[in-house]
Amino acid sequence: MFRFLKNVFAFRQPRPLPFAVLFTKFQHILERNNSILGLMADMGDKLGGEYVFDRRYIEQATEQLGDQVFKLISDLSVLAQCRHVELFVAFERIRHLLWQELSGQTAVTGERYVLGLDEVGYDQVDQAGGKMAHVGDLRNRLGLAAPDGFVITTKAFFDFMRQDGLLEMARDGIAAWDGRDEKGLDELAAEMRRRILEAPLPRGLAREVTARADRLLSGRRGPQSLLAVRSSAWHEDGDSSFAGQYATVLDVPRDGIIDAYRAVVASAYSATAWRYRLLRGYREHEVGMAVGCQLMVSGAVSGVLHTYAPQVDEGVMVADAARGACRPVVDGSAPAQTVVMERDEPYRIRSNGDSPLDAALARELAGAAMAIERYYKRPQDIEWTFDAEGVLHILQTRPLRFRPAGESARDDLDAASRDAEVIFAGRGLAAQRGVASGPVRMVRTDADLEDFPSGAILVARHTSPRYSRVMRKARGIITDVGSPTGHMATIAREFRVPALVNAGVATALLRDGEEITLDTTRCAVYRGRIPALDRFELTEEDAFEDSYEYRLMRRLLKHIAPLNLVDPHGENFLPSACRTYHDITRYIHESAVNELISLSERQGAACMSSPRRLQTSIPLGLVLVDAGGGVECPGDTGAVYPEQIVSLPMREFLAGIDSCGMWCTEPVSVDLGSFMSSVTRTFSNSMSSPRAVGRNLAVVLRNYMNVHLRLGYHFNIIDAYLGDTVNDNYIYFRFMGGVTDFIRRSRRAKFVAEVLERFDFRVEIHGDLVVGRVKKLDSARMSRRLRMLGGLVGYARQLDARMHSERDVSRHVRTFIDAMGAVIGGEHDE
């Protein structure tokens, strides 16, 4: 009993570790935090297509990241003496999800029976099947109209099929089949279909499907309340078309949905479909059938379009059209008229036959078709219909298979690129691989984005997430300055717009309106349109974005990169609310700072000086911990004055804060209702109140300081060593966060980065996170830079609310540098 109590006692009051050990832990946390953010950015960067990576890389990177996050939690547990069990739980939850993704287990099918079309895209292809994943992309990425509806997932399929051992029956049946007995296969298929059509649906599935249908159909009557129930199997409309192999049931009333569902599922086991799969080398475990339920559209004119038809002529697309619905054109039961149109704008009509498709509709259709082709980087086979009101609906799209680029395509390519005039080549970094032709559109101000012409190539000095609003119109993007890990690059990848950043000379060499061809695979820009380059891209065997590894990487990153814990003062700033590795990292960073402050409060007096409030003229809320030789004053006072500080870096930093006159104190109103997409939230940060200064922390030694400063909306970290040994000297500066819209925050990040670069910092920007490093300068130069940072911290505070245009960035840089001149004594660059 005594021993037990002793153990409990020992647990409750652990022997405190020396502060020096804990402080080292704290520094490790900072380092690890940075390396984790770096790893996440690297993984995102790989999605642009410039890198060749394999599955091993994905596994290694994921494992490395997990390892780092685990150690980060361990570091915090030491620092906080084991109080963060919930973080380990959150970590295990995320790691398990990642493991499931990597091992292709249940994460593949997800947990839900029904998904709305607005939740579906190619990354959900495993849950929604090929056909509906495409339909989701059309609506959500390309902004095209496709009939509204929902998807009954592959998870529903597997639960349904496992219920009465149907899945086993199929797998065992085909495993036992000798490959020759055609009659045997027919019998197996017939038996499967019979049993599927009779099988009850799993508990909850039928209920969920009818509830969803009721919502979709509410307020609709008559023909308007009918549904199309369509197959959407794994691999359908992908590597193999499976065209016509699986069932689609049209004109289904509400009460017929469940039967139609069974019929579509059963069609996966028709003898024809089975033979098709066997012929194409699919294995039985690769059969997964999602089912799409969409509103019927009563078509006025419908048909099929092929975006590329070299058998007719190079540079044309072909549409077969007929009055009424699409189905008779697809299955060939009704005569259709052929329209031949050019692939380039304005999509001139070469021949029209007697087609019911008039010129205006044809052009609209052609524009939509080319948008789809550009997105998938493949010629497309598109089923479409115009309703009575003349609205275009895309019913289905699948890649049009061509033989791989043969001799002739490559000869054309060689000839074309030999003859082409190169405007520049080998410059810049490919943020998204691809080829695009079109007229140049220079973007200098927001007004240039207002009337951005569809099909143009955006050329600008800097990258900017503002361009997201024209992503659907832009064929390509070229910037003089920018990084492939920035936000714009992420958005370009999302929309698959070929993007070349950091090309240096684009705005100087290109003229508004001139026709160019951008080939980011060669980091080159050619004069005029070069169709051969484009065509080569179209006949490559597969678009890299659709390959398994890229899909896997995107799915993994969903559990890694988004930041949900944005507000340290918010109710959900809790370990249990961490849904991604980024959340955990963010939480730990915040906790570590708090922990260090309270640690030094608790045990500081015993081991070192107790924390004291720094009395400054400006409200910094700075708690100072002297870890050795940083302060000269009696140990028992609660306050410390700037003149008592002997820590060299701290003195310089405070001098910069104090003397520059850059402390803007007037309140600035902030517009909170601004645009913030899921993408741009990835690296966003703390959203504390502007006036909440809170507890900020500085740990100082004679030659060292580590400062965590949250001021208004942002968060600064400065870690610096300043002494006589040049090789030991360094400054690490990190700047994050802000509460205004992302655009203004990124302008402010740009401002900080430009200033740092002028002072020789090596700068990295990830969204609105700026990291600057400078090292190995003599102490005089280091001192000037620390003073400059004091000024910068003051100046940048709330600056984002003042950044109204891109021009403000350079204006503020000039103002700041000029003002700084007085403080640091003349020219900064010695």
Next chain:
Amino acid sequence: MSESTLQADRLRILVLDDEPIVCKRLKPAFQKAGYEVETFTDSAQALARLHETRFDIVVTDLKMEGADGMQVLSSALEASPRTRVIVITGFATLETAKESFRKGAFDFVAKPFKLGDIVECVKRIEGELREGHGRTDRGVGPA
């Protein structure tokens, strides 16, 4: 292949990696740069092909089931000493790099790598071949 035919013909490249994604990415990139490309995910098949016909450049992964990259490197050079071999690997260590070079590799590239970099490497080889530098000039061939 004599130099005159080399001038006229495209360089022939064999790519071997057991992960199909690597072949899938490299093939079109090399084709686009104007080369003939054959890809393999199985080293036995690649070795058979190497004995059947000559390639100017072999790009091979290191760790694979069956014959590994080192064996492929040696066999490729045995079959045709003028062939240049680029080793690509996700397990890049100083040791494996040294061993690759000792066995006559032209270059050693750690995965993941940029497509631009590997195409650049192939262009360097092409430049040397077209200038008529024999392998022995570089002194890296097997003794």
